[in-house]
Amino acid sequence: MKGFFRRFYIIIVLLFLYVPILTLIVFSFNESRTMAKWGGFSLKWYGELFTDTTILNALFVTLSIAVLAALISTVIGTVAALGINSLGKRAKSMLIGVSYIPMVNADIVTGVSMLLLFILLKVPRGYATMLIAHITFCLPYTTLSVLPRLRGMDEALYEAALDMGATPRQALRKVVLPDIMPGIVTGFILAFTLSFDDFVISFFSTQGVLPNLSIYIYSMAKKGIKPEINALSAIMFVVVITLLIIVNKRSPDVIATRKKVKNRTSTAQYEEQE
Amino acid sequence: MKNKRYALPYVIWALLFIIGPIIITFFYAFGQEHFTLEYMAKAFSGSYFSVFLDSILIALIVTVICLALGYPAAYIVSRMQAGTARLAIILMVLPMWINFLLRTYAWRALLDDNGLINQLLMAVGIPAQQLLYTQGAVIMGLMYDFLPFMILPIYTALQKMDVSLLEASSDLGAGRVKTFTRVIFPLSLPGIISGVVMVFMPALTTFVVTELLGGGKYNMYGDLITEQFLVTSNWNFGSALAVVMFLLMLVSMVVIRRIDKDGEGYLL
Numbered sequence: 001m002k003g004f005f006r007r008f009y010i011i012i013v014l015l016f017l018y019v020p021i022l023t024l025i026v027f028s029f030n031e032s033r034t035m036a037k038w039g040g041f042s043l044k045w046y047g048e049l050f051t052d053t054t055i056l057n058a059l060f061v062t063l064s065i066a067v068l069a070a071l072i073s074t075v076i077g078t079v080a081a082l083g084i085n086s087l088g089k090r091a092k093s094m095l096i097g098v099s100y101i102p103m104v105n106a107d108i109v110t111g112v113s114m115l116l117l118f119i120l121l122k123v124p125r126g127y128a129t130m131l132i133a134h135i136t137f138c139l140p141y142t143t144l145s146v147l148p149r150l151r152g153m154d155e156a157l158y159e160a161a162l163d164m165g166a167t168p169r170q171a172l173r174k175v176v177l178p179d180i181m182p183g184i185v186t187g188f189i190l191a192f193t194l195s196f197d198d199f200v201i202s203f204f205s206t207q208g209v210l211p212n213l214s215i216y217i218y219s220m221a222k223k224g225i226k227p228e229i230n231a232l233s234a235i236m237f238v239v240v241i242t243l244l245i246i247v248n249k250r251s252p253d254v255i256a257t258r259k260k261v262k263n264r265t266s267t268a269q270y271e272e273q274e
Numbered sequence: 275m276k277n278k279r280y281a282l283p284y285v286i287w288a289l290l291f292i293i294g295p296i297i298i299t300f301f302y303a304f305g306q307e308h309f310t311l312e313y314m315a316k317a318f319s320g321s322y323f324s325v326f327l328d329s330i331l332i333a334l335i336v337t338v339i340c341l342a343l344g345y346p347a348a349y350i351v352s353r354m355q356a357g358t359a360r361l362a363i364i365l366m367v368l369p370m371w372i373n374f375l376l377r378t379y380a381w382r383a384l385l386d387d388n389g390l391i392n393q394l395l396m397a398v399g400i401p402a403q404q405l406l407y408t409q410g411a412v413i414m415g416l417m418y419d420f421l422p423f424m425i426l427p428i429y430t431a432l433q434k435m436d437v438s439l440l441e442a443s444s445d446l447g448a449g450r451v452k453t454f455t456r457v458i459f460p461l462s463l464p465g466i467i468s469g470v471v472m473v474f475m476p477a478l479t480t481f482v483v484t485e486l487l488g489g490g491k492y493n494m495y496g497d498l499i500t501e502q503f504l505v506t507s508n509w510n511f512g513s514a515l516a517v518v519m520f521l522l523m524l525v526s527m528v529v530i531r532r533i534d535k536d537g538e539g540y541l542l
Binding site: 009013014017019020023079084085098105110113133135225237 | 276277278279280281282283284285287288291292293294295296298299302343346347350351353362364365366368369370371372373374375376377378379380381382383384386388389390418421422425471475476478479481482485486496499500503504509512513516519520523527
């Protein structure tokens with residue numbers, strides 16, 4: 001009986017979380033244009049999705065920014081982790097403290113403060129400012145994903161490599177890099193998903209002039225969202241589930257790193273080791 | 275392996291794009307060339323201050339509801355078998371992959387006068403209710419968006435707990451209530467704190483949910499800031515409002531560090 005109630009509660013919570021998503025997916029097959037009425041089954045929105053250049057452009061902006069921001073922030077973050085790991089205690093904790101700012105600050109504050117910077121420097125708002133903003137809020141996550149890996153690493157291995165005649169560069173590439181790779185991958189995935197999901201910071205750092213998916217959806221939201229967007233989100237949902245199943249089979253940890261939520265816990269574990 | 279110079283690109287980036295923008299925001303908030311407290315004072319006066327208090331109240335309500343609903347969920351999942359628990363957690367994380375604007379938008383279709391919920395109500399003989407564009411819709415929407423952020427950290431804290439502690443507690447004669455209040459709850463506190471912060475600040479500064487589900491009638495602090503930057507182009511005042519949120523964030527960090535002394539914490 002107790003078991004029944006527990007399962008029942010979890011099912012209710014899950015139902016609550018999924019009702020809106022199922023609604024989106026169901027209405028992506030709706031013949032009629034509005035989400036107010038069911039007009040019969042149809043696949044037409046899926047067809048129109050692939051001819052709608054506005055949506056495809058927005059999708060391109062979102063995807064390309066996510067890939068670039070994740071790549072660049074992973075490279076800078078990994079190098080930074082190597083550097084931070086070599087610093088003295090005070091400098092280290094100061095840099096880590098600064099890294100926390102974009103993680104805990106309200107998105108809107110991060111967004112408007114970046115906008116003010118771009119206004120002051122007279123940088124025209126657009127793709128570049130969006131990319132800079134995304135790299136900035138991804139950087140702490142990539143850096144702090146690699147850092148605990150470095151700390152856990154046995155430095156004697158690196159010295160052994162040098163003793164055996166490896167140049168520092170070779171030792172870094174052949175010894176250190178493979179060892180910290182899981183942290184790098186985790187950071188990359190985190191950065192990608194954070195960037196992919198973002199609305200508020202994108203919106204302010206561009207003043208809305210360059211629509212990525214979120215900004216485009218926002219601009220439509222009050223008038224009513226095109227059903228093509230429902231079709232797109234249904235496709236993305238299926239893609240994500242498929243990826244999750246594949247990733248989950250390979251390494252369960254990666255899923256656990258999704259979103260700030262879990263990342264906060266991993267940085268906390270890092271703090272614990274301090 | 276040790277090379278301090280590697281930190282340099284990051285330091286430069288952080289100075290330019292993390293520290294720099296914050297300094298500029300303060301600069302604007304205090305009147306650019308001529309120092310003035312005018313904008314900061316305005317942020318704490320009249321209708322602006324009441325929006326501040328209202329948003330704090332709403333954000334608190336959302337946080338409490340999320341905690342009340344999320345804690346039992348996290349607890350139940352933490353007591354499940356490893357495989358089932360993982361499935362449950364994956365299922366709870368999955369919705370976050372769908373754009374949150376879209377998820378919020380879907381609620382409009384559900385809460386609409388002719389929406390699914392009202393149709394269900396009418397089917398059982400209850401007259402249709404005005405659900406959309408109410409305070410309740412805003413609270414529900416925020417709760418929907420942030421519930422997983424409450425469940426996950428609490429689950430992580432509970433899951434780390436050593437089960438033998440519970441056995442020890444009951445061996446020593448504590449009842450179930452006492453075991454909960456004296457053992458389980460204190461051990462899950464870091465998770466609770468983390469969850470509370472991750473729900474409270476985003477709820478306080480939202481502007482999408484209030485627009486879509488509240489019809490712009492129930493402003494949160496985020497709406498206020500957005501308005502200054504996008505509608506009235508009053509950057510000085512907008513910056514002052516942003517500074518208020520920045521300071522609130524700093525204060526909450528200090529409080530958390532104090533509560534969470536041993537650095538157990540899931541936060542900073």
